[in-house]
Amino acid sequence: MTDTATRPAPGTSSSTGRTGPVRLLDTARTTLVPATGGRITGGLWAERRRVNREVSVTTGWDRLHEAGNFLNLELAAGQQPGQAYVGSLPFLDSDLYKWLEAVAWTFADPDLDEAGEARLEEFLTTSARLLEAAQADDGYLDSYFQVNFPGERFVQLAWGHELYCAGHLIQAAVALNRTRGDARLLDVARRVADLVVRSFGSEEGRVDGICGHPEVETALVELYRETGEQSYLDAARYFVDRRGHQLLGGHGFGAHYFQDHTPVREATSVEGHSVRQVYLLAGVADLYVEDGDDTLREAADRLWHEMVATKTYVTGGIGTHHTDEAFGDPYELTNERSYCETCAAIGSVMFSWRMLMITGEARYADLVERTLYNGFLAGLSLDGQRYIYANPLQVREGHMAGGNDRDYARKPWFKCACCPPNVMRTLASLEHYVVLGGADGLRVHQFVPGSWTAPVGDAEASVSVVTDYPWAGRVAVTVDASPGTWGLTVRVPHWAGGATLTVNGEPVTADVADGWASVTRAWEPGDTLVLDLPLEPRLTRADSRVDADRASVALERGPLVYCFEAVDNPGHRLDDVVVDVAGPVATASTDAALPDDVVTLAAQGRVRPRPTEGWWPYADARSPEPGDGEAVTLTAVPYYVWGNRAPGAMRIWTPAG
């Protein structure tokens, strides 16, 4: 382990030590503000980050070389004469940028060792030189267009992904500047951003258009925050404002796909491609923070609630349709064909995290937690080498990997590899999503071992967290530095009835309201607030309008959604099992064969006899059912663990018996 003190001294722009993914210039428009210098030092997430650092990011270099992403940029740089551009997708550069962002954030990982740091440095140096070489004199940088359509710029906006790629480059550049004070990528990204600023606008002679895939909006606001350059914020505002006026022309997908059917301020429902929708809304939230335009805040808030109340899976996953990777109708949440793209879960976290800071409301943190532990984490194999693009909530007995989109096994990489490096950058920056500061104190909204410093009024407070969460419910928060009297606030998740608090071992009466428990006192270094969350397994049902979950239950414990997997239930056909909802819910135990000290659950159920086999699978509703079936004990594992051991059936929602 490397002492962080040996790291390169932070540059001017990161001299505040703020390494959060969102740096707010005007905090007056947020209730909560980012913590700084967070360190995750143990537990489930530290282990996932170790795997990310040692395996995923490291092998990402190889995958990006094998998949041609590096070659394509080398072609743009004129370094590989005679070679052909690899792939027909216009967004391959963004895979490399997201991976670079993961590299950049990983420099701040307290567990990064010297060898790892040297490897990252090599990755970074090679990549930065390549981008510098590939960038055109006027700042243009997009290998797809430079190689395949030389001179063509900002014309194929619906599908060209030029601004999307620019956005991811900007985010990587901001990350590197923030963690290391290293402006190599930032210089490249600013030249791109300056070109975008010069090229787009409603004025005569400029391109009046938007990108088919939102992303540049949030990136430009971040770049404005990093640099103070007003034109970046103005460009972000322009792109948000111009969306919804059918500038894209549909491109065969229809305007909804691109959220170009109606201006965001007028939208009443999330629609179309789910990743595009939540990336856009993250940018809208960012723009509100800087501009203070309440119509943006209202739109973001309205759409978040519509999305969460009617179009979000119990895993936090979003996007029902495989076709167009799109949101479905309200309550259309089919399990067998849930799309739940891993990138959409990441976009949901980006959006909710910004809404949490804006509003201070715990529900946003609740969804961040649920999505991180379930819909997001399931997208990566435990060994960090394989990814899943669409996360099903149910895989059937006899599921066959036939056809284009029926293979639910994780894979080392994809032709469209947006998810793997998105997972990497999210894990590499996870410490940002744990603690927030505010006018009246510090809030621990995720329960992760480590240490954080957050602004409290005009000062700062520091805390350390010790916990075995999510396996155990005790979360100990010790004050490391205190600016006097302030509120130490912990989130009480919406599922956690009966949570208790102590301070230095003594029960305390906390202010409990709206998902937060707060103790305000003159905190001294060494004081410890302990939150005890009940982790009894829970049986959950869905809103009656969710047809797919009718008469079914999901098993949950703490923030984790559980599933039954064939490998743990040999001999029981998962298409036929029923969970007993009348008896005890489940008992918990650990399974040494699984990583992360995983707690498994044992639930009582039955294996329902199958109907008499006939040629026709429908029968008189009043004919006798084929009996109760054999009583069985069913083993459930956290959803994020599924699909790592053996192929087979899996289900979250299970008929209630």
Next chain:
Amino acid sequence: MTDTATRPAPGTSSSTGRTGPVRLLDTARTTLVPATGGRITGGLWAERRRVNREVSVTTGWDRLHEAGNFLNLELAAGQQPGQAYVGSLPFLDSDLYKWLEAVAWTFADPDLDEAGEARLEEFLTTSARLLEAAQADDGYLDSYFQVNFPGERFVQLAWGHELYCAGHLIQAAVALNRTRGDARLLDVARRVADLVVRSFGSEEGRVDGICGHPEVETALVELYRETGEQSYLDAARYFVDRRGHQLLGGHGFGAHYFQDHTPVREATSVEGHSVRQVYLLAGVADLYVEDGDDTLREAADRLWHEMVATKTYVTGGIGTHHTDEAFGDPYELTNERSYCETCAAIGSVMFSWRMLMITGEARYADLVERTLYNGFLAGLSLDGQRYIYANPLQVREGHMAGGNDRDYARKPWFKCACCPPNVMRTLASLEHYVVLGGADGLRVHQFVPGSWTAPVGDAEASVSVVTDYPWAGRVAVTVDASPGTWGLTVRVPHWAGGATLTVNGEPVTADVADGWASVTRAWEPGDTLVLDLPLEPRLTRADSRVDADRASVALERGPLVYCFEAVDNPGHRLDDVVVDVAGPVATASTDAALPDDVVTLAAQGRVRPRPTEGWWPYADARSPEPGDGEAVTLTAVPYYVWGNRAPGAMRIWTPAG
């Protein structure tokens, strides 16, 4: 109405008067053989056929001109210099061919009047001249390749659809030759078929390949039957045998999509694109009939049963996935996103009809009936002017026509317009699917008013059918011509417990077995057998493995599947209704506002209170439900009627209360 005696005298090839879509040369391999000269003279289907004849086929001419199908062939004929080929899809010619097949069959419609016949004659003459002009000297005819890739032939087999188009041309040609003895299309089609025969094969110098979309297999067998030319049958056998060896190379869809993943004799499940699968199996059944290869019969039988028992909706619809228009896993039959392409229902009827003749088993006729009345008929608007491509079993409250594939409203035509002319040709040839002959008698397997003649042993018997089916359960079959002692057999549908029979008003004891009731006697002209089928409304449940239908019921009456539609249930939110399964099932009445003397059903139910609205749609499974809700009477209409009056919610499967 024109007396059919005034029609052009049938030519040599139709001198038998057999106008069935399948003409069997070797009937030894079928249990049942086609009836001939069938006439549908009243009832629901006569009205649907009137609309088809007067509206759909007639406006089809306009639609095919507007959509460019005629122009494209004119380009191939060199008649429109300077014009550009319309559309990027390689199968537009087939739309015109299927429409021509509808024109051809309509000539045999007893209700066709002189004006209508003259119109069809004009359609036909113009089209035949165009095809003659477009056809190359060596017989090649495919406007897409002739115009866009001159000289390129049988190279883009996975997606080129050349043989698929050829197959539909052949079927139109056979139909015209059969109804009118008019060989104009047949001459064109034979030149195409002869080129196919010369071009394909495993021998050196030939193309060793198959078409990405099966269709030519069944067409070539029919052409062999029509002409006696052995090489057509040999070509059909070659195409069936060579499928499943990955000759197509996947083309991005994967081999399953094309049923090219495994040879049909080894397949154990229907897979991939559902229309392709059932078209292929119709050809396999045809080939068995001519070749007597039991391995083909076994494969077709095995795959039919796997499809029907595990992958068929209660409407008879098939194809669960929008992506790739494909079958899902067994029991994966989601209602909100049922694909159920109208063409797939037609292909299912084609396949089942052939299996019915081969096996004589009533279950095949049961599925033909169910599919025609529900999954097929819903594909066409009542006014014959609009079509639906994908037939959902559920449309939600608040469904929005957002995005590419979320519009469930019927449309006048499609960019990919395979379904409309497919509906036309099916309705135009519907009389073929009613009566069959056999060694021991004549079978009425569908209940449609009209008259039919069928082979009975070496002779023929004729019957007339009078019925108000499907609205009433009485079916009267009167003998018009009798060859002595033979069995008059009627199907007793699988849902019809308690059916009774009389002959000339007297109860009879029939041989009842396996879905058939048969009375063998020395039938005299004028004798009438009356079948009374119980038409009490039924509540149906699905196999417990069909998760989408869990704890739900469907309402059926006779062959009709019913649905609840918002327009009939104002004020009741269909997302919230529950059907009472303990009380009386439903009462039937007619609705004068609907065509076809439609019988509607009134079921008792409740409107379930919605859960308290919160930000998160999942709750403790043991928390109290929000109460029983208001008792309501719900109105159901036949599924085929849905979507004709007003947009709004619709559902077949409804929670059982």
